[in-house]
Amino acid sequence: MSKKTRVTIKTVAADAGVSVSAVSKVLRNAYGVSESLRENVQASIAKLGYRPNTAARAMRGKTYTIGVLVSDLANPFVPDLIYGIREAAEGAGYRIMIGVGRADRANELDLANSMLDQQMDGLVLIGPHMSADEIMRFGVQMPTTCVAYHADEATSFDTINADDVRGARLAVDHLIAAGHQRISMVTLDQFKSPENHVYYHREQGYRASMSAAGLDQYIDVHHLSDPIRRTNDWAHKYLQSSDLPTAVFCWSDLDAIQLMSAARQIGKDLPQELSIVGFDNSSVGELLQLGLTSVSQSALDLGNVAAETLVSRINGRTSAVHTLLKTELVARTSVMTMTPS
Amino acid sequence: MSKKTRVTIKTVAADAGVSVSAVSKVLRNAYGVSESLRENVQASIAKLGYRPNTAARAMRGKTYTIGVLVSDLANPFVPDLIYGIREAAEGAGYRIMIGVGRADRANELDLANSMLDQQMDGLVLIGPHMSADEIMRFGVQMPTTCVAYHADEATSFDTINADDVRGARLAVDHLIAAGHQRISMVTLDQFKSPENHVYYHREQGYRASMSAAGLDQYIDVHHLSDPIRRTNDWAHKYLQSSDLPTAVFCWSDLDAIQLMSAARQIGKDLPQELSIVGFDNSSVGELLQLGLTSVSQSALDLGNVAAETLVSRINGRTSAVHTLLKTELVARTSVMTMTPS
DNA sequence: CGTTCTACGTGTATCGTTATACAGATTGTT
DNA sequence: AACAATCTGTATAACGATACACGTAGAACG
Structure with a gap:
């Protein structure tokens, strides 16, 4: 577990011969860095293989991480949903982290709290077993979107469902x-x-x-x-x-x-x-x-929309959104047409 | 996102009328607190519903979080495995956090790195697509255990497989x-x-x-x-x-x-x-x-053993362990006995 | 030519927690 | 009674990043 070699923002700053603040600015694409400095710093980052420490980031800024809370992994519908969420989340610059619950209220509550503790930027709940009130309380503390959970009247969180x-x-x-x-x-x-x-x-x-x-x-x-x-x-x-x-x-x-x-x-x-x-x-x-x-x-669509909705809330939206996605009948051979008798 | 109400260790200290250090000691079960102070602090914690901030913890101590890296969620074998891992991890006081990969090397590498960035205490890789060398490099940086991945000769990480x-x-x-x-x-x-x-x-x-x-x-x-x-x-x-x-x-x-x-x-x-x-x-x-x-x-067993192995490594073991679990034939009706001709 | 802008960098406080050093109070020993 | 040992609690420096307030230099302006 040799931690001695961990590359931090300080290492990068020293290598590039600039201040820590300058490196931070480059990392965040913040205003106030010249093109040459940016390139210089980026070269050092690449050279040293530096990766910002998410935990440290979490204390002041954002983690760029979205938590996904799943209660029933065994349902084959869930993986597709997750792939959909990930797709849209990554597109917006977020990574996802999945927590698996036990399909009971207390456990889910605990997990969601633990995601709060980890300073995740937002939360997607898939078919949660909590009450709308409980989720409301979460929604006040961090951006929250539910999939496969109907709560049209909820104000502090969003819902995305198939119709x-x-x-x-x-x-x-x-x-x-x-x-x-x-x-x-x-x-x-x-x-x-x-x-x-x-x-x-x-x-x-x-x-x-x-x-x-x-x-x-x-x-x-x-x-x-x-x-x-x-x-x-x-x-x-x-x-x-x-x-x-x-x-x-x-x-x-x-x-x-x-x-x-x-x-x-x-x-x-x-x-x-x-x-x-x-x-x-x-x-x-x-x-x-x-x-x-x-x-x-479409699980993929549901996931996509959920992630997009969450990101928009992370970016400041405060009014709730409740979306119903279109469903469609796929007719195959398991239905027999009755001849009128 | 009203952060104003977030309860921190400071809030608890103020409420209990003691120093921040005292609260931290109680949290960590550290030496040097009287029974009365401990009770006092614990009462405040319960009253305020305080939960330590994992991100902040990560900067100095451990996160009590194990990362699980999955590349193929669609395989029905994986959920059971995850349940097994969770069971044993929770028993040892750890929570798990799942990252989903795309079954390609680069993506998995990235995800594993991101788990490193989040200061997780250990890593379980399920059927990774990385080379043993790449995983070896990880193993040096953090406790790592692989499931469904054979690498008997690996020294810096453990493997758990069915035989x-x-x-x-x-x-x-x-x-x-x-x-x-x-x-x-x-x-x-x-x-x-x-x-x-x-x-x-x-x-x-x-x-x-x-x-x-x-x-x-x-x-x-x-x-x-x-x-x-x-x-x-x-x-x-x-x-x-x-x-x-x-x-x-x-x-x-x-x-x-x-x-x-x-x-x-x-x-x-x-x-x-x-x-x-x-x-x-x-x-x-x-x-x-x-x-x-x-x-x-047994996916559950595999998961259990994997988590236990990882925890033992987190607790200091440095030599590698490579375990093979017993397999068993479950005979049903899909095999026809040939009559000798 | 002095003043005001603007662009670019730096210094530093801060986030919530842990861990170490240390101060004060209490008890024990001779 | 003096001194050491122990016990309890506090003050404070990290951890790695961010964000704000500045300082500086050169350009633009009247």
């Missing part, structure tokens, strides 16, 4: 247009402040479309508790039941894929016996070539 | 025991310094087992270039060829799953027409209920 209601309506309307009436929905358990969660909004969309088509009597929502592990067991049981609907709309591809797998496994003929639509149009879905019809929300 | 050679042998021997002879392997393109990559070691295992069984004539390795996107196309083409082997060993579940999907899609009868074994025993594989036989390397 989940409309996305769900696209999915359900697609099924209705294909002649389905008995359409069920699979979604997650909503323990607390459901209105913030994306799946709540998707359920609203489902209900709206069903009602609009006069299918209230067929509204049937299944709430799963464990997002990952339980779906398979549930699917097997569910598929055995005697009064299956003709179509199922799943809040996420992850569940839709498991439902499809389970159906195939017990010998169901898809999509003849059951039509399925997912949400996310995730890359895993495509990878598996299952032909899953899904609602596409 | 890839033995794991591959388990897989291939399993196929041989089931009566297969024409066994092919699917792996990745090895552009540079292959001996560091896990898939190179798995290929060595494959070759060793084939040779040991006198099946040299059937050795047949397919190198794919793009880990994610191309596999599907390749699989479709491959499955049409006239002289398919009876079994395929895939370097990773990700490819095995795609191969299975493609085979099903074109109507192949599995496992009768083709036996498939993967590697990783990834959760996605289980999720899809494909019955994929796979070699299990």
